Amino acid sequence: MATPQAGPGPPGLEGAPAPPPAPPGTDMTGICFRDQLWLNTYPLDRNLVFDYFALSPFYDWTCNNEQLRMRSIHPLDLSHLSKMTGTEFMLHEVMEPHLFVIRKQKRDGPEKVTPMLTYYILDGSIYQTPQLCNVFAARIGRALYYISKAFTTAASKLEKIGYADTENESAASESKVVKETINFKEVKRVDHILSSLQRKLPPAPPPPPFPEGYVPPSTADAEKGPEGQQSGEPQPPLVDPVIDQGPAKRMKI
Template sequence: MQKRDGPEKVTPMLTYYVLDGSIYQAPQLCNVFAARVGRALYHISKAFTTAASKLEKIGFVDVENENTAPESKVTKETIDFKELKRLDHILASMQRKLPPAPPPPPFPEGYTPPTAEGEKSSENQQAVAQPPVDPIIDQGPSKRRKF
């Protein structure tokens, strides 16, 4: 499928391919990347969840987190003004040397950014989370024409 911008200018919009007599629509590249990254993040998250549950079973306790909570209320870190000035000077010189960061590129046409899942509780997210569907691998049943 294509969009005609002028008498000699054509912009391709969709791509199709034929495999064993069946016609398939090729997925958009941004959807392929989103699915692959989503699948990788799902498996990484699942690995960390599994590792954490196994650590709980063997009785591992994070000693640093338990000890620092009460101490942080009692002790306060002193601020060294020379160090603060030095850090401000370094940051100001770096800001003068480097140009400002460019704005992020716009999303491709037709792409919808994923919804914020940070609002859900982690327990509900782990129970409901499923690996995303890969648009290349999971095409569904073949679309053969009936003669």
């Protein structure tokens, strides 16, 4: 809690009044003022809120409101403030008893004022509102931080996915090699099953006889076949055109 400021003190040893405190600086956004003793003693409403604000380091003792206080006039009386020129404080927005917004402005005439700074009292704590450019800079910096963090997290996850794909490919290649390995025991077992089934099947029927007028080619013509014919012409069959069962299996007529 900041130390409350006091008004002009009593005359010193030499008879001259003590000089007023220096005006506050422009950037005081890092300061929070709260006087719990005052809050426990007085209610925080629109009539006493300026007296509470005057205790904070944000208060400018050279303002027009202080001159009205020294004349026992309410410091927020607009009928008197509008007739003065210089720095003044004005109660801009009120949401009793939680929020009070006080604006510091420079008055050059009854209708001509220039805003300078803004302060707000939130549940008894007084803050200076930051400038709009500082708000944008802070928000953009925070957004960039989270975007950079998101890209870093995504990159780390993609690296893990790449490692997993590499491991899966190596495992698949190993399994493929294992699958391509021939198991001779299984081959023998399949051959045994096929041979047993073949023994159980009935014998093949005899082939039908040659048709009338068909003359099988001689052995000499069969040997000359590929050499004596052109490559593009179809070659006559060298065996039985009906079923190739071999000459040993044909029945004699």
